[in-house]
Structure formats: C-alpha cells, structure tokens
Amino acid sequence: MARPPEIPRRSDVTRAHKAKGGRVAAVLPIHYPRALLRAFSFLPVEVWGPPGLDYAPGAAHLQPYVCSIVRNALSFLLSGGLDIADLIVVPHGCDSLQGLASVLMDFVQPRQPVVPIYIPRSHTAAGVAFLSEELRELAARLASCAGRPLDTRDLWEAIRREERAEGVLHRLHAERLSLSLSNLEHYRLVRSREYLPAEVFTTLGESALAAQTREPVGGTRFVLSGVLPEPMDLLSALDRMGVVVAGDDLIACGRRVYPPGDSDDPFERMAQGLLGAPPDSTRGSSIDARREHLVHLAQRVGAKGVVFCLVKFCEPELFPLPDLRQGLREAGIPSVVLEADLNDPLSLQAQTRLQALAEMIA
C-alpha cells in the first residue's frame, strides 16, 4: 500500500489559523455553509461529540435520553474543550440539536456567541428561497461577530474553494476502491474535512487520488450507513476482517457531499448546494429517496452487506430503519445494526456481529 497522506492534527490546524489572525467557529452537526464562515475568516471546526468523554458536565443540563453527540458536545464546551473557538454555530439537524442551541443561548450562555441556522425540510423552491434568506441573515450575524461587513469577492472566492474541495471529497468516496488506503486511513482523510481549511483538504485529497492503483482494493465490500463511523476502532476491526468500506451513506460523511449550485446569487448558490446533497432524513428526505439511494449505492459498489452505525436515541435514523433494511433485503443485501453511545468502546458483541455478517457473506 502507498503511504497515507500526512494529515495535520485538529489542534495544530486551529492554533495555526488563530496565529495568522483568523477566527475559529465550533460547528455542531450537520449541514452548514462552510464558505460563508470562511468569507469572514472563521475556520469551521466540527464538533461531533467528541467521543469517549466524561459527560457529567452536560448531564446537569440535558436528560440521559438525549443523544451522546449532543450531550458530549455540551460537556466538551463546559469543560473548556471549545475555549479556542470564537463562535459556536448550531445548525438545526434534529430536536436534540434544536434543544442544545436553545439551552446554550438561554441558559448556559457561553463566552462565545451562539448562532443557530435552520435547515429547511421542504424540498420545493420554497425551501431554497427560505435557506437563501436564512444565510443572508447568518451573514449579518457573522458580520457583527467579525466586526466587518461581508466582502462579496471574499464570499465568491470561498465558494469556489469549497466547491473544489467538495469535488475532491466526492471523488474520494466515488473512487474509494482504487485508493490504496485502509478503512481507517480513508476515513481519517475524509473526516479531516471536518476541520481542515478547504484548500488544505483539497491538496491532501488530490495527492491521495493521484496515488490511485489500477486494481481495485481487495476484500469483502460493505457500505456504512447511519450517523458516523464511531468508535473509529470499528474501521480497524473491518480492516482486520478483510472488509473494505466501499460506499458511504453516513450522515457525517457521504450525506454531506454537496454538489455545486448553479445560481449567480452567492446565497442561493450555497443554499442549492446544501439542499442538493444525497438524501438525508435530517433534511426531510423521504424514505423512498433514502432507500433508492442506499440500495443503488450498495449495488453500484458491489457491496455484499450494509452496516448501520447508529447513535442511541437518534430518531431521524431510527424511524426509517425498518424500511431501509427491508429495501436492502429485497435487493438481496444483508444488513446489521450497531447502536451505541458515543462513549462506548467497540463492544465484543458488535465485533462478533460484524464478523458473523462478514463470514456469512464470504
């Protein structure tokens, strides 16, 4: 295998960005306009938990039936993990994220401004029109936080950079089988999009794509669906089992590959991009759309099985699950569900189930 690209560490990247006079925006899941933040020199750094955290500080504000992504994020903030951030952005992805934003704004009131964004669930033109306006309003809030007005040239430049990075991200997913990377290395690269500046990510991604092999990577092919590939030990376990993750329908990864918009208005163009990503329950996509996408993805990459990586209490993923699994069954594709708290290690039980699926397919 070729040497995987050297990926800068999250803490180094944020410190370097700050050292150059930039600002850092801590961004909660899921969908948000990276380009708009960058136009104001905010580097978006995503907060998916993080996993394996003492969530006691968050437990003073949130009940135990709130998902661990949200509880951990609040705990991380309260224990100083987000001190480097100048801004906290909370997109509206579900009831729990909605509640988190509201609790932050009304009660916790951190040092940094908390800026929510509502992502529309309507798939008609009304949704694009609303989101365009919502982004304009966000721009006004960011201008106030940054202490300077928006420069449209900066915005267009940021949009072009992000669209290029999205193109690279799309290729990393689509050409996964010709990348000589282990599952863990592939996901480390793909998930570095969560904090790397678009231009750095583009360079890294392009270097990985340039090192493609002619022969597809061997191994039993799986697709990952669900929320996010945590714990990351899951990926190492799949590597050991000879399984290659050939397709991705994860909220944190494959469902956030945004196509470029086509509008001449920058806000509408960003809205088109955000709403044009693959089907996602948190954006209101129908079960039919999700099922077709998932089955088609599995068939396109020749997957023999699908692993649903769920986070406990995640209603957007739990509701469509029976129908998605039924659709896969009808297409002759077995699936397995791994549901966990973000703070749990990969259990032996989960490993056994994965092993059983892999062996059944083999």
Added chain:
Amino acid sequence: MNRREAARYYLNARVLGPALLRGRRWAAEWEARTRRPWSSSHLAPPLGISPRMKELVARHWLEGRYANLNRKVAWVTSGAPVEFLKALDFYVLYPENHAAICGTARRAVELATFAEEAGYSRDICSYARTDLGTLLSGRSPVGRLPRPDLLLACTNICQTVLFWYQVLAQHFRVPLIVIDTPFIYGQEAPPHSLAYVRRQIEEAIAVAERVAGKGLSQARFQLVGNLSRQASFLWLEILERNRHEPAPISAFDEFIQMAPIVEMRGDAFTVDFYAAMLREVDQRIARGISAVYPERRRLMWDNLPVWYRLRYLAELLAERGVAIVASTYANAWGELAPLLDPDYPLESMARAYTYPILNRSTGQKLATMKRMIRDYHLDGVILHSDRSCKPYSIGQMDQRDQLIEQMKTPALLLDADHNDSRCFAEEQVSNRIAAFVEMLGV
C-alpha cells in the same frame, strides 16, 4: 361512492351510531344526577359536561370508522393548520389523539410491542410506536381507523412527526404534505420564516384541493377559521377561570376535556361544547366547588400528561391537598387564539402555527411558566421529563433551576413517558411526589 355505500355511511355514521351514543350520554347524565354521592373525599365529582365530551369523541371516531365510504380522509399532526382541510370537507384524524386514547385505555404498550417487533426502536416516541402498532396489528380501542387519502405533518411540535409521517406515507402510499415551521430561537420569528410557512400553506392547499377533487371556498375557509378561533378563545377562558382560588377544575380535567379543541377545531359543535363547559365552570365557582378540597397548594404541570396514570396522579396529589391548576400543555391550545384572524386566514395561520410553545425557545417557555406562576398564584411546578418528547423536555433542567433560584418556586422533575408505562416507576414517582409535597409544607 355508490348508493349502497352512501346508505351504509349515513345509516351507521349519521343515524344509528349517533342515536346510540346520544342514548348512552343521556344514560350517563341520568346516572350522574341520581347516583349515590361522589365517593372521593378529595376530588370534585366529574364535570357534568363529561358525558357530552365522551359523546363528541365517540361520534368522531365512529364517523371515522365509516369515513372512507363517503369522505376524503386526512391524517394530521396535532399542531397542523387544519382549517383548509376542514373547509374542503376532509374527515380529519389525529394519530396523536388516537395514541393518547390508547394510553388512557392502557393499550399503548400492547400496541407498541407490534411496532417494536417490526424493528421500530423503543427509543422513538411512544405515540408513534402506539400508532404504528395499530397499523401493523389492526387493533385499536376505537374500532377501526379510516385509511388516509392525505397526510399532513407540521413540524411546529417536533421533528419526530416528520419521520413518523414519512413512515405513514410509505405504508399508505398517499401524498404527504409537510409544513415546515422554522424554530424560533429568539423573541420573534423573522419575516422570511413566516413567508416560508405561508408559501407552504398555499402549496398545501393546492395539494389538498387536488386530493379533495374540488376547490377551496374562501367563505367556508373563513367560517372554519372563525370557529377555530372561537373555540380556542373559549378554551383559553376556561383555563383562565382557574386563576380563581380554589380552582374549579384541575389540569387533569383539562387533559380529559381538551380532546375536542385538538381534534375538532373548526366545528360549530366544538364551540357549543366549550361554551357549555365555560358555563359549568362558572357555576362551580359560584357554588364554591373546587377541583380538590381542601385546596392547600396550587401547582403547575409542565409537558404532556402521563396518560395511563391520570387518575393515580390526580388522587395521589389530591389526598395531600395539592391541586394541579395550570399546565403549559393545555395552555398551548388556547394561547394562540389571539393570533388567528379569519379575515386574513393565510397570514394569520402562518403566524399562529409558527408560534406554538414547542416551536419556541427554552427561554420563552420559561417566561410562559413564570407568567403562569404569577397569574395562577402557584406554589410549585411539576416538570414531567418525558422520555418520548425531547422538544418539550430539553431545557427543563435549567428551567427547574431558574424557577427555584429566580422565582423561589419549588419545582420537581419527574421522569416518565407520556404513553409507555414501562418507563413509569410507580414507587419512585410516589416517593418523589411525597417528598416534594412535604417540602411545600403540606
């Protein structure tokens, strides 16, 4: 519809069924007048209007049973703008109300089990599991649910309904209208949010007209809107009568009597019903009848009721002289009444249906609670931490702390679930309530 089906519908849903239900109501009213004295030593007898409410609800579900023979049917979420559906003559069914009936009848767990066996997680809303269980098993305490021709989900109460109705759309293969109401984080909804909701209502009307096979009459739309507004105002007036000390009714009475304001908004008989209820509540005040006697402490209930333990909780508290006289939940069905304006139906609907308490910030909910504590002269608050309702429950821990710190109002967080009795630990609840009441000095 052929003649035979029409005859069957009219005979069962309009003649025989209603006659039977009216007879039952008369019998219940007669029994109430002639029976031995009310047995509870702490709770007032049930409201005299109760048999009429039961008749209304039973007629509603009876009509639903035969609705597919004669009318278009829409299944809608409890906070959805139904006025245009009513004006288009849809029979409107509320799955949440059906689930609550199952909860009250203690059938929810039995039904939810069917959904769980089909792969629906126990971590999803228990209303949804109850209704999905009904779909999968065909079982229901109301007999039979009519098949929908249209689904309408409005996200002003939660995002859960969006996912739930997508499952319904998958099951029934009928059009699903989603009215997406952006959450209000601050004081007011921004203009682009209201414009977005209004535009979606306009699009929804077009879809509903297509399904109904006829156009919406503006006159009828305004009439329904007006009836909806009148009923909401009457409901609000009834609730506000509980500012009187002692309170004439309890929040548990409100939970039972709120069925028509949820599922029969926009009907003339709902207005008549609440007008009659208001008269009875006023009579209670005039005669000095209180919901709980003696009324030693007055509390507020936050969040949905625990449907399968209403009576248990009412008695547990009443025995200690504690009356639950206000609830943010019952209040939600009246507080938007002033926003509805039948002369400007679209604009006012967009606003009213964007502003429910569940679509507003945790801070706004706290402000509502503080206002109610002052207006109703309350001594404390019970916050039901409802495992199945995240939008209502998230924020309660801080709300409780602030009520205690800022208002010096004792507040208790009570863990349960509105429909799943497996999440209700009776001994623990009883102990916590006993300790709380003791703290209130009763």
